[in-house]
Amino acid sequence: MFFYSPNFMIFFIILLIPYLLLRKQRVWLLAAANAIFYVAHPEGFLVLFFVMAFLTFGIVHTMQLSRFRWLFWIGIVLNVLNLAFFKYTLFVLGNLDMLGLHLPRADDWAASIVLPLGISFYTFEFISYLIDVRRGDSKPTRSFVKFWVFVSMFPHLIAGPIMRGDELFPQLDELSKKRITWSDIRYGVYLFAIGMVKKIVIADQLSPIVKELFDKGSALTSTESWMAAYTFSFYIYNDFSAYTDMAIGLGIMMGVRFADNFNSPYLSANPSEFWRRWHMTLSRWIRDYIYIGLGGNRKGQLRLYANLLIAMLISGLWHGAMWTFVIWGGIHGLLQVIHRLSFELNRFRWVAVLRDSVVYRIVAIFVFFHIVTWTWVFFHAPSLSMAWDMTVKMLRVHAADLIRHPTFPLIVGLFAVHVVEYVLRKNEGRFGRIWHFVPFPLRSAAYALITFTLIYYLQGGKYEFIYFQF
Known part of the structure; x- marks a missing residue:
């Protein structure tokens, strides 16, 4: 569902009308729209994306306890390994082959690996969120729905911009009070x-x-x-x-x-x-x-x-x-x-x-x-x-x-x-x-x-x- 496709135009209009009218439900509307947009793409591995979001969210909150601060590194490793498996497995196997270290039957299953859409971008957002919370630069949100919207918001999900928690969460917190004017619509259409x-x-x-x-x-x-x-x-x-x-x-x-x-x-x-x-x-x-x-x-x-x-x-x-x-x-x-x-x-x-x-x-x-x-x-x-x-x-x-x-x-x-x-x-x-x-x-x-x-x-x-x- 590319931005310039008729399907996307219909999708966005159907979302925008209730979004403008129902202010208090905006975060929930975005949460659902993000999932629909992502799963509409053939390479959209929604279950994997959701699981990684849930794990990262849980780790961020658990590592606030002093005896579980080490979970920060688990969160980093999980996200890096997830990206590395899908993106670099074939690269590693190819280089091993060049060195004469061929792994039996590895090529068969590695060739079936499909790169999930937007994985590089949302992995960087997960990692930056973990680091920012650990450094004290960002406060962890208590709402998993808002966290899901932060990492999955469909306009920037697939190819950025790469956002940070302290940039997006304050906006999500104020979304139900935000008055979207006709000038905002015109400027958005212009861009x-x-x-x-x-x-x-x-x-x-x-x-x-x-x-x-x-x-x-x-x-x-x-x-x-x-x-x-x-x-x-x-x-x-x-x-x-x-x-x-x-x-x-x-x-x-x-x-x-x-x-x-x-x-x-x-x-x-x-x-x-x-x-x-x-x-x-x-x-x-x-x-x-x-x-x-x-x-x-x-x-x-x-x-x-x-x-x-x-x-x-x-x-x-x-x-x-x-x-x-x-x-x-x-x-x-x-x-x-x-x-x-x-x-x-x-x-x-x-x-x-x-x-x-x-x-x-x-x-x-x-x-x-x-x-x-x-x-x-x-x-x-x-x-x-x-x-x-x-x-x-x-x-x-x-x-x-x-x-x-x-x-x-x-x-x-x-x-x-x-x-x-x-x-x-x-x-x-x-x-x-x-x-x-x-x-x-x-x-x-x-x-x-x-x-x-x-x-x-x-x-x-x-x-x-x-x-x-x-």
């Missing part, structure tokens, strides 16, 4: 429409181009390797950020605000800024529960660099059980280390002045965008050998060949749209006020054009959100 455009008009149209290019494998030329990387860069951003926009829009229509997850990441000038703009809720999760948990920057420079590498390697492995993802995470870890080392240059005044200049920022954005684009090759290539082959070819490319390629104007246009999105979102309030001065017939015509455009593109092929697989 949902932006997500629909990014998903259907941009991402879904890029998907076959990306597939056609990567399917060429070793036959890719140097120029085509860059085009494959460029198109995938904009495909994954528009696909994933579309889900976030739609999720946040749905939440606002129900009186709940989810955390932002993207802020025009391809306008970043360095690795640290990129991870403050890309998948922001995952970045802060990795920072707060892995990087800081390992010691962060409190135990010397060498330990800091090691912690950065470990955190990004885990981030890569979280995305997928393949060495390509691990290498992708490792590259981003190295980029973080190199960026940190470059701070030493700031002791030279001219370097600090240069880094503060507009020209430097423009050049840095241009260079770093191409570095990030190259790293996506390891994220999407089906094998390390293909990723390495593409990397070698990309190093040999001539700029003139890139500019002459028929796909290059599309790439320039997509980057321009990325810049426009940044400007519009940064000045949302101002543009909103200007928009209301536009005569009503013209606004109506614009709304109709957007609606008919979406209907037109919905008639074509449909593709899943890419982050569903993670």
